[in-house]
Amino acid sequence: MPNDDDLINDDLHQVTLCEALDRILNKGVVIAGEVTISVANVDLIYLGLNLLLGSIDTIRNANPEMLDQASIYNVPGMQQTSKHDSNQFLV
Amino acid sequence: MMKKITNIPAKSGRYMYAIIPGAQERSFGPIGLNGAKVYTICVGEAAAVVSDAPCGRIRPERRNFAAHQAVLKTLVEEGDLLPMSFGNISTNGSAVKDFLAKNNSSISKALKRVSAKVEMGLRVNLDVPNIFEYLVTTYDELRIARDELLRPNREPTQDEKIELGRLFQNILESAREQHVETVSKSLAACCSEIKTNKCRDEREIMNLACLIDRGGVENFEDGVLKAASLFDDNFAFDYNGPWAPHNFVDLEVK
Numbered sequence: 001m002p003n004d005d006d007l008i009n010d011d012l013h014q015v016t017l018c019e020a021l022d023r024i025l026n027k028g029v030v031i032a033g034e035v036t037i038s039v040a041n042v043d044l045i046y047l048g049l050n051l052l053l054g055s056i057d058t059i060r061n062a063n064p065e066m067l068d069q070a071s072i073y074n075v076p077g078m079q080q081t082s083k084h085d086s087n088q089f090l091v
Numbered sequence: 092m093m094k095k096i097t098n099i100p101a102k103s104g105r106y107m108y109a110i111i112p113g114a115q116e117r118s119f120g121p122i123g124l125n126g127a128k129v130y131t132i133c134v135g136e137a138a139a140v141v142s143d144a145p146c147g148r149i150r151p152e153r154r155n156f157a158a159h160q161a162v163l164k165t166l167v168e169e170g171d172l173l174p175m176s177f178g179n180i181s182t183n184g185s186a187v188k189d190f191l192a193k194n195n196s197s198i199s200k201a202l203k204r205v206s207a208k209v210e211m212g213l214r215v216n217l218d219v220p221n222i223f224e225y226l227v228t229t230y231d232e233l234r235i236a237r238d239e240l241l242r243p244n245r246e247p248t249q250d251e252k253i254e255l256g257r258l259f260q261n262i263l264e265s266a267r268e269q270h271v272e273t274v275s276k277s278l279a280a281c282c283s284e285i286k287t288n289k290c291r292d293e294r295e296i297m298n299l300a301c302l303i304d305r306g307g308v309e310n311f312e313d314g315v316l317k318a319a320s321l322f323d324d325n326f327a328f329d330y331n332g333p334w335a336p337h338n339f340v341d342l343e344v345k
Contacts, residue, residue, distance in 0.1 A: 019212055019331050020160050025151075027337035028176035029110065029344060 104146035105181045108162040110173040112202050113138050119165060124149065124158045132184055134191035137198045140166060141187060149178050167209060167335040173201050173342065174335040194344050201342045208283060210339060211311050211332035213299040218327040222293050230262050263293065271297045277318035281310045286338045300338035308333055
């Protein structure tokens with residue numbers, strides 16, 4: 001099932017992708033009142049994936065690309081949708 | 092792609108990638124989200140790097156992340172920046188100007204802090220087949236408690252198990268703190284700031300973000316090697332970067 005994507009094929013790139021996601025999702029300037037994705041005390045890289053996977057069903061028809069994207073991570077046990085605020089991130 | 096293109100609002104929004112120093116308007120070409128042109132909106136000595144985008148929310152799709160990351164990469168290669176986190180859209184150009192004007196002093200302070208600096212990441216993991224076994228063998232206190240719990244002819248209670256779990260957690264936590272101190276001390280000479288981030292799992296001993304001089308990457312690598320030499324082979328040191336200084340932007344925005 002994992003997509004043959006050269007972006008993520010080797011370990012090094014996977015690590016880099018992880019590190020990059022961790023940073024651009026979790027860190028940096030966030031303007032209050034705009035789209036809020038800051039999540040207190042939660043490692044957002046996982047939460048982000050959680051949301052991504054949790055939302056697969058709803059987005060499957062809209063955008064098949066997302067499925068491939070989500071399958072990159074192969075994170076087990078991430079099927080439930082998070083109840084967290086940052087859900088709005090995906091809506 | 093089969094996406095319908097109806098009902099997409101006018102592109103009055105401005106997707107924001109970063110804030111950079113400089114009073115001159117600049118253009119970076121069509122490298123933004125959805126291939127949009129990336130340019131700056133300036134107020135005083137600070138400029139927001141933006142591209143036009145529909146107001147609303149940006150989906151966390153890989154291509155959007157990739158575009159955001161690509162713009163940051165372009166910017167970090169050429170100079171200082173305060174990276175925005177993913178997904179910030181301002182309603183229009185004048186809202187961006189307001190934002191820059193209102194936060195003028197904190198922006199210039201934040202820019203000064205990261206001036207001519209980049210960020211490096213350092214993760215240290217326990218590279219052992221079984222972390223629980225490793226800690227039990229390493230820490231007598233934990234081994235004694237384990238043996239006591241599992242001594243023959245008795246069934247450990249739930250509370251006892253929880254207590255042992257807590258002991259494991261405490262020992263791991265204090266080991267982490269101690270190791271972080273050792274590494275931070277060793278790296279102090281090659282970093283202007285070090286930030287400790289949360290670890291991802293039991294195996295991870297530390298997750299540091301280090302602010303270093305732009306030209307100091309090699310120096311940092313040497314520093315990591317030196318720090319690693321203080322540990323035995325069970326510890327794996329992995330560093331990455333240079334990144335935009337994501338971990339060193341504590342901007343209070345209005």
